[in-house]
Amino acid sequence: MxxxxxxxxxxxxxxxxxxxxxxxxxxxxxxxxxxxxxxxxxxxxxxxxxxxxxxxxxxxxxxxxxxxxxxxxxxxxxxxxxxxxxxxxxxxxxxxxxxxxxxxxxxxxxxxxxxxxxxxxxxxxxxxxxxxxxxxxxxxxxxxxxxxxxxxxxxxxxxxxxxxxxxxxxxxxxxxxxxxxxxxxxxxxxxxxxxxxxxxxxxxxxxxxxxxxxxxxxxxxxxxxxxxCDPLPEQPALSRGTGPRLLYVGWVGAEKGIGLLLDAFDLVRQARPDAELVLVGPRNTGDLGLRRRLGRAIRAGGVHWVGEVPHDQLAAWYASADLFVFGSETDTQALVLHEAAHAGLPLVLVDPGLRLVAEDGVNARFARPEPSELAATVLDFLAALADPATAARASARSRELAAVHxxxxxxxxxxxxxxxxxxxxxxxxx
Known part of the structure; x- marks a missing residue:
């Protein structure tokens, strides 16, 4: 180029x-x-x-x-x-x-x-x-x-x-x-x-x-x-359930792949009924279809929409998660990925162009932007992260890559x- x-x-x-x-x-x-x-x-x-x-x-x-x-x-x-x-x-x-x-x-x-x-x-x-x-x-x-x-x-x-x-x-x-x-x-x-x-x-x-x-x-x-992007001040993790917590932080709008996340999470829950998906960020109030879809997902169980959180309080949400999941294909960089990496979180993404803080096979996995593919990637990565050595290596690599930028x-x-x-x-x- x-x-x-x-x-x-x-x-x-x-x-x-x-x-x-x-x-x-x-x-x-x-x-x-x-x-x-x-x-x-x-x-x-x-x-x-x-x-x-x-x-x-x-x-x-x-x-x-x-x-x-x-x-x-x-x-x-x-x-x-x-x-x-x-x-x-x-x-x-x-x-x-x-x-x-x-x-x-x-x-x-x-x-x-x-x-x-x-x-x-x-x-x-x-x-x-x-x-x-x-x-x-x-x-x-x-x-x-x-x-x-x-x-x-x-x-x-x-x-x-x-x-x-x-x-x-x-x-x-x-x-x-x-x-x-x-x-x-x-x-x-x-x-x-x-x-x-x-x-x-x-x-x-x-x-x-x-x-x-x-x-x-x-x-x-x-x-x-x-x-x-610099690390957020550390905060204690928030209370959570006993199963794996998937986290998304950012604008909750269709252009961010929220529909894909919700569909994929339906499939994740079939294999891991104790899993939860937490969405942190403001919602597009003008998208009636997304509002209804989000409401159905919340009623079905496991999905929590927190709404907008002050930036200086986000560290507690990153600290409480096991995996950061990002379904957007429209972002040019996505600073939330850097924030998650600074917090030591492993990442699952669907956009191969977002690699600044993601090393495939170490601290990140990339999936095709289809619900079944994304769900399978999330489940495979969660299984791998059950090994303490793998989890520690992923967390260290996330922090290392984030520290560059x-x-x-x-x-x-x-x-x-x-x-x-x-x-x-x-x-x-x-």
């Missing part, structure tokens, strides 16, 4: 060496998603290294643990709630004023986390202020299209508005064809490809995601930089990208 070096760009750094980094994101709460945690962790580490952070995001109840840091500031934009998914979306109100003010007092580096409307504003700032642009591709549009199809035309429309401001003479890209793709998705991917190609550097959290970016934007300058390590790599671009600008003499 081709990797491009950073493009020689037009970047300046401050005379003291301190960089002012503007982070633009369309997702900053109120739901505490993996993307929110990834952005907040990078904020925290960049501040810890002595640099400034400006966050630009939709107005929401989401707050940062570093909100009181004197080197951190925010620009929140008017937003509307997205029904069912506990997110707020900015649709352009106040963007032109924000653009004027940000261009008048520009950051040294613009870092866009995803390409929603606020992300497009960040790209607009980088263009108008002549600043370097780093884009992180957190979410796979195409993988999510089946579940968020109604939002695609609106997002494609936002891209087209951006292009009209960005370069009135530019021909808008034609849709990227593909079997089974809707016209809206094809148009969206084509426009995203043009924007990704404009970035000085596109970072992705995994090789899987880098491959996807290069498949739609082969001229993008891509670098894999996994999101950092810390928040500080990610920040050092990302700051290296920022500073390299700054040096390239200084070399141009502009």
């Amino acid at each position: 081709e990797r491009h070096p950073p493009r020689k760009g037009t970047v300046i750094s401050t005379s003291t060496g301190r960089l002012r980094v503007a982070m633009f994101t369309d997702n900053y709460g109120p739901r505490a998603s993996g993307l929110v945690r990834a952005v907040q962790e990078l904020e925290h580490q960049v501040l810890a290294e002595g640099h400034e952070v400006l966050l630009v995001a939709p107005a929401s109840a989401g707050t940062s643990p570093d909100a009181e840091d004197p080197w951190r500031s925010e620009r929140r934009l008017a937003s509307l709630p997205v029904p069912g998914v506990q997110l707020r979306l900015s649709l352009g109100r106040g963007f032109e004023r924000a653009l004027d003010e940000l261009v008048a007092d520009p950051p040294d580096v613009v870092h866009v986390h995803g390409l929603g409307p606020v992300g497009l504003l960040g790209m607009w700032v980088a263009e108008k202020a002549d600043r370097p642009l780093v884009v992180t591709w957190h979410t796979d549009f195409e993988a999510y299209a089946e579940h968020f199809g109604p939002m695609l035309p609106a997002l494609a429309g936002a891209y087209r508005v951006f292009f009209r401001h960005f370069d009135a003479g530019r021909d808008l890209a034609r849709g990227i064809p593909g079997e089974g793709r809707s016209r809206s998705l094809a148009d969206l991917l084509a426009l995203a490809a043009a924007l990704l190609t404009e970035a000085d550097v596109v970072t992705t959290p995994s090789d899987k995601t880098a491959d996807r970016v290069l498949s739609i934007a082969p001229d993008a300058h891509v670098q894999v930089v996994p999101n950092g 810390t928040g500080r390590h990610q920040a050092q790599v990302m700051l290296g990208i920022y500073q390299e671009l700054a040096e390239l600008r200084r070399g141009t003499g502009t």
Whole structure:
């Protein structure tokens, strides 16, 4: 797979060496998603290294643990709630004023986390202020299209508005064809490809995601930089039954493979009636089918939906489990896998692209995304983990792999990208 070096760009750094980094994101709460945690962790580490952070995001109840840091500031934009998914979306109100003010007092580096409307504003700032642009591709549009199809035309429309401001003479890209793709998705991917190609550097959290970016934007300058994740403070395990406990942590929505988990667990319970499946995380309240399906599973026995738990209390749930089971095929990295690995949990997954903390046959098993295959893999792994030596080896390997991808390590790599671009600008003499 081709990797491009950073493009020689037009970047300046401050005379003291301190960089002012503007982070633009369309997702900053109120739901505490993996993307929110990834952005907040990078904020925290960049501040810890002595640099400034400006966050630009939709107005929401989401707050940062570093909100009181004197080197951190925010620009929140008017937003509307997205029904069912506990997110707020900015649709352009106040963007032109924000653009004027940000261009008048520009950051040294613009870092866009995803390409929603606020992300497009960040790209607009980088263009108008002549600043370097780093884009992180957190979410796979195409993988999510089946579940968020109604939002695609609106997002494609936002891209087209951006292009009209960005370069009135530019021909808008034609849709990227593909079997089974809707016209809206094809148009969206084509426009995203043009924007990704404009970035000085596109970072992705995994090789899987880098491959996807290069498949739609082969001229993008891509670098894999996994999101950092540190161990949660240890807590005592919660009380539990006598049988094996399977754990899932994250958004309880169809796009996360929850239906697959429930179907597979039905089969696990036939062989292990004492097994339990615990789902920790907020639910998509707009998905009536999932709500009914989850309700039936809970009534059948063995399935427990805990709901959303404060992040600093999750360690108790990880400590109480025997196996972390993850049925999603849409994630680009899945920080919950790293949290589970930090806690020493073995893993069962269905996505072979999620291997940063999973070594097949040691601390992890991979199954095909079918209920019978997933159930059989879970049962086989539970049987293997009954051997204390196997369980100890799996736990140690999980912790070892998780320790590689810390928040500080990610920040050092990302700051290296920022500073390299700054040096390239200084070399141009502009």
